[in-house]
Amino acid sequence: MSSPTAERAKRADAQRNIAAILEAARDCLIEDPDANVGEIAKRAGVGRVTLYGHFSSRAELVDAVFARTLEDSDHALDAVDLSGDPRAALDRLIASSWHIVDQFRSLLAAAQRSMPPERIRTTHERPLRRISSLIARGRDEGSFRADLPVDWMVALFHSVVHTAANEVSAGRLTEDDAPGVISATLQAAFAPTSHG
Amino acid sequence: MSSPTAERAKRADAQRNIAAILEAARDCLIEDPDANVGEIAKRAGVGRVTLYGHFSSRAELVDAVFARTLEDSDHALDAVDLSGDPRAALDRLIASSWHIVDQFRSLLAAAQRSMPPERIRTTHERPLRRISSLIARGRDEGSFRADLPVDWMVALFHSVVHTAANEVSAGRLTEDDAPGVISATLQAAFAPTSHG
DNA sequence: GCAAAGCCGAACATCTATGTTCGAGTTGAT
DNA sequence: ATCAACTCGAACATAGATGTTCGGCTTTGC
Secondary structure, rough: OOOOOOOOOOOOHHHHHHHHHHHHHHHHHHHHOOOOOOHHHHHHHHHHHHHHHHOOOOOHHHHHHHHHHHHHHHHHHHOOOOOOHHHHHHHHHHHHHHHHHHHHHHHHHHHHHHHHHHHHHHHHHHHHHHHHHHHHHHHHHOOOOOOOOOOHHHHHHHHHHHHHHHHHOOOOOOOOHHHHHHHHHHHHHHHHOOOO | OOOOOOOOOHHHHHHHHHHHHHHHHHHHHHOOHHHHHHHHHHHHOOOOHHHHHHOOOHHHHHHHHHHHHHHHHHHHHHHOOOOOOOHHHHHHHHHHHHHHHHHHHHHHHHHHHHHHHHHHHOOOOOOHHHHHHHHHHHHOOOOOOOOOHHHHHHHHHHHHHHHHHHHHHOOOOOOOOHHHHHHHHHHHOOOOOOOO
């Protein structure tokens, strides 16, 4: 049951505390990307020392929260149907991604302050591949333009969703309007060029 | 010659030092948005105390550098001809803005860490109006789509140029390719919808 | 040439956050 | 029931950065 290298299973209270810490850290970092360890521990209902017992540094905690959030988000996107007309699939992906990005964009800011860019990239890998393959298929089928690098189109997707989130939080865009605006923008940017 | 409230003109060496500090701060903050006051003073060839003699806090210095950079950039954009076909004008504006954004995007990061968002916004006001009025004219003339808010299109302009800069620094885009990619993207996103 | 304005480095005072240590108390697995 | 695992708060040790004070030296303006 236990491989040689396996660490002994944590005790139940420890597991509960770890879960509470991760949840509290997520909440705190969303409110303030610079939230300190003390605040996080307090919100988790745990002593600072206990927190350090489970995460040996703030950076490690941020990394854990970030990785777990990306994992959760990726899992949530499993529910999105990406088959059929690529244009329709893109709209569905936008509708789902929009909420996720809006919710967690502060978390990204926190991650960028304490994690190397390359680590952030690898953490994004799975959800990124999702978009990437949809775009690739759309190009193959002639639904999307093929005169721009796929990587660029992926970056653009991210960027536009992100920008919409910023505009909403700046009060220049309604939360209800956002998905439509994003879609109108990306569909136009992704459409094949008429005379190219 | 001197109004009652006018401060006495600074001595020549003081003026030189202030200029050196601003230049050094710009360079340092571009390399590292978190550069500290000591490094900046050292690069300016000036004591830390002297720096504090001219800028009472780090935040004030960052603000000064940022404001001055935006001013300079705005002035540089005066050379761009925004008349004639809005599509062509957009391309010219992209070509010029691209270098500026690429050069100073780290500075923006520095500003965002120490200035209130609203102050950042007002500092951007002039260059922003430039884009805004070009877009408005393009819409009036039927060259650009009118089914999206002007504010959104302005944000998109910023966002796309910014994203291109990031892609270049990540090595996924060539500096030479960037302007073309930006243009292809924005022209498509701004074009009037064929059947709307 | 002289006073004022400016410069300098070094040391000091805070402040804030991270991470650690201690000793004593709880809780959970078996 | 027992023992290890876990938790707790408080205090401590670092570390880095900001901003200030001091006394003496240099430059500039007139």
